Amino acid sequence: MSVDVLQAKIRKLKNPSMVGLDPTPEVVPEHLFNEAYAQYGPTLRGIAEAYRAYCMGLLDELTDVVPAVKIQSACFEALGYEGVKVMQELLSYAKELDYYVLLDSMRGDVGNIAEIYAKAMFGQIEARGEIFCPYTCDAITVNGYLGSDGIKPFLPYLQDNSQKNIFLLIKTSNKSSRELQDLIAGDRVVHTAMADLAMRWSNGLFGKNGYSEIIAVVGATHPYDLQTLRAKYDRLFFMVPGYGAQGGTAKNVQHAFDIYGHGAIISASRSIIAAWKKDAQSDGRNYRAAARAAAEKMRDDILKFVRVQ
Amino acid sequence: MSVDVLQAKIRKLKNPSMVGLDPTPEVVPEHLFNEAYAQYGPTLRGIAEAYRAYCMGLLDELTDVVPAVKIQSACFEALGYEGVKVMQELLSYAKELDYYVLLDSMRGDVGNIAEIYAKAMFGQIEARGEIFCPYTCDAITVNGYLGSDGIKPFLPYLQDNSQKNIFLLIKTSNKSSRELQDLIAGDRVVHTAMADLAMRWSNGLFGKNGYSEIIAVVGATHPYDLQTLRAKYDRLFFMVPGYGAQGGTAKNVQHAFDIYGHGAIISASRSIIAAWKKDAQSDGRNYRAAARAAAEKMRDDILKFVRVQ
Numbered sequence: 281m282s283v284d285v286l287q288a289k290i291r292k293l294k295n296p297s298m299v300g301l302d303p304t305p306e307v308v309p310e311h312l313f314n315e316a317y318a319q320y321g322p323t324l325r326g327i328a329e330a331y332r333a334y335c336m337g338l339l340d341e342l343t344d345v346v347p348a349v350k351i352q353s354a355c356f357e358a359l360g361y362e363g364v365k366v367m368q369e370l371l372s373y374a375k376e377l378d379y380y381v382l383l384d385s386m387r388g389d390v391g392n393i394a395e396i397y398a399k400a401m402f403g404q405i406e407a408r409g410e411i412f413c414p415y416t417c418d419a420i421t422v423n424g425y426l427g428s429d430g431i432k433p434f435l436p437y438l439q440d441n442s443q444k445n446i447f448l449l450i451k452t453s454n455k456s457s458r459e460l461q462d463l464i465a466g467d468r469v470v471h472t473a474m475a476d477l478a479m480r481w482s483n484g485l486f487g488k489n490g491y492s493e494i495i496a497v498v499g500a501t502h503p504y505d506l507q508t509l510r511a512k513y514d515r516l517f518f519m520v521p522g523y524g525a526q527g528g529t530a531k532n533v534q535h536a537f538d539i540y541g542h543g544a545i546i547s548a549s550r551s552i553i554a555a556w557k558k559d560a561q562s563d564g565r566n567y568r569a570a571a572r573a574a575a576e577k578m579r580d581d582i583l584k585f586v587r588v589q
Numbered sequence: 590m591s592v593d594v595l596q597a598k599i600r601k602l603k604n605p606s607m608v609g610l611d612p613t614p615e616v617v618p619e620h621l622f623n624e625a626y627a628q629y630g631p632t633l634r635g636i637a638e639a640y641r642a643y644c645m646g647l648l649d650e651l652t653d654v655v656p657a658v659k660i661q662s663a664c665f666e667a668l669g670y671e672g673v674k675v676m677q678e679l680l681s682y683a684k685e686l687d688y689y690v691l692l693d694s695m696r697g698d699v700g701n702i703a704e705i706y707a708k709a710m711f712g713q714i715e716a717r718g719e720i721f722c723p724y725t726c727d728a729i730t731v732n733g734y735l736g737s738d739g740i741k742p743f744l745p746y747l748q749d750n751s752q753k754n755i756f757l758l759i760k761t762s763n764k765s766s767r768e769l770q771d772l773i774a775g776d777r778v779v780h781t782a783m784a785d786l787a788m789r790w791s792n793g794l795f796g797k798n799g800y801s802e803i804i805a806v807v808g809a810t811h812p813y814d815l816q817t818l819r820a821k822y823d824r825l826f827f828m829v830p831g832y833g834a835q836g837g838t839a840k841n842v843q844h845a846f847d848i849y850g851h852g853a854i855i856s857a858s859r860s861i862i863a864a865w866k867k868d869a870q871s872d873g874r875n876y877r878a879a880a881r882a883a884a885e886k887m888r889d890d891i892l893k894f895v896r897v898q
Binding site for chain 2: 302304317322323324326327352354355357358359360361362364365368385386387388389390391392393394396397399400405407408409410412414415423424425426427428429430449452453454455456457458459460461463464465466470473474477526
């Protein structure tokens with residue numbers, strides 16, 4: 281009933297939004313690089329430590345504002361194992377702070393490889409009786425282009441005893457998503473075929489609020505699709521990326537919610553974490569306060585259109 | 590002209606096949622775990638070191654048999670950063686041994702995240718003028734469900750000065766690939782729509798043999814599709830997974846090649862790297878010799894149907 285846990289966290293903070301931690305050299309303030317390089321030199325370790333300080337600052341700042349965070353694995357993988365090490369520690373730290381934690385790694389693989397991946401992300405690795413959980417998260421993003429074989433290995437972890445979710449790409453927020461996802465296939469388009477698969481895989485996986493543990497990723501930048509999909513798939517919880525920097529607005533995303541203001545969470549990354557850059561005078565030392573103000577504004581903007589009961 | 594380099598390596602060894610290194614607790618022989626655990630304890634590091642020894646043994650053994658290797662990132666990521674560290678070192682080691690090296694990570698993301706990922710895999714990370722290349726590979730696998738926005742960031746690296754390839758999932762080898770990839774969309778199916786996109790993205794990216802630097806992944810388990818796609822997309826080089834353990838045969842995969850015996854490479858993992866397990870008496874100490882024999886047999890079986898000129 282992880283989807284219920286997510287909904288409960290949203291209701292507790294009265295904020296149906298999620299912040300994406302996507303650190304890059306452009307958004308991390310200079311002083312954090314200076315401090316990290318002073319200790320570790322201008323190395324991959326140094327960059328990773330600057331990312332760690334930056335993300336921990338954001339996580340500390342936003343606990344009472346946002347209920348959920350998304351950690352972008354590509355930003356950390358880009359630094360090799362030293363980035364991955366920091367990412368693992370940030371996942372644990374976010375969980376300790378009681379966030380709902382989504383690891384955004386956009387993988388799609390099949391058969392025994394999907395099993396290995398599911399076990400690493402959601403299960404345990406065993407060595408002579410010793411148990412290890414390298415990644416601490418509530419959910420990961422997955423790509424369903426490969427069909428059931430790529431998704432089924434994750435399903436056992438969506439049961440009550442594991443309490444995990446997968447976020448399945450249905451209709452992504454980027455402009456060229458139409459190239460494949462909007463192709464007409466009989467009486468459906470490809471992305472509704474994917475949503476139909478999500479419903480098929482959801483058998484036995486509905487939480488107490490009636491939503492599936494398989495969460496549908498539907499971009500904020502396609503309000504018409506959002507509306508159509510909401511009407512058609514009333515048992516899929518939506519995660520809506522593309523808010524803010526990518527062009528999605530509070531007015532657009534209101535259609536993701538059900539009549540009780542439930543069933544959706546809106547995700548923003550750059551517009552929150554790099555909010556300090558909007559002030560051309562800022563050297564980034566105020567990045568935490570700027571992120572808090574932006575997250576509060578996003579929440580308030582959404583709540584103008586959606587009443588979270 | 591990385592696709593030409595791949596073709597040249599295939600011709601040099603007269604072997605159009607690729608071995609997938611997918612280490613798992615089931616396929617790595619016991620004595621390698623014993624040795625690693627003796628030094629590092631039963632830890633994630635211990636498992637990673639056993640994987641390292643196993644993969645290095647296979648890489649050492651097969652240099653004169655197979656021209657290319659595929660390293661499965663999920664197997665290493667499953668161990669957290671200690672697995673990723675070993676994976677990075679194996680990528681470099683495979684390059685030193687002059688293999689064509691494919692990193693199989695099946696990612697698909699968009700916009701600035703795809704850029705970050707492309708830069709990490711194919712480019713350089715910079716810190717105060719210091720340059721780092723965490724991953725040493727010739728190519729990675731990518732998932733095109735998100736459309737052009739997810740692929741375009743990779744294209745600059747496919748030019749002559751970078752010499753990289755991407756392997757784009759077209760029609761995967763698993764049974765349920767039909768659920769989405771075979772949906773009929775107008776006069777095409779979804780996977781031919783993906784192949785059409787591959788051709789569109791290939792503009793200006795054809796090597797001297799006439800094949801695109803965007804390599805098409807088409808499963809060995811669908812011989813009819815393989816034949817149809819070969820006839821229709823004569824400028825796409827095919828990478829054909831699913832040989833051996835998944836059921837693809839030499840007879841099936843012959844259709845992936847052009848009339849000169851070029852334009853394709855067949856990939857096998859488990860049937861080669863776990864060949865020692867076919868002998869119920871083996872304790873795995875012969876895993877290298879067993880892998881060599883299996884790789885040679887696979888080569889010879891394919892060459893019964895295909896003449897590599």
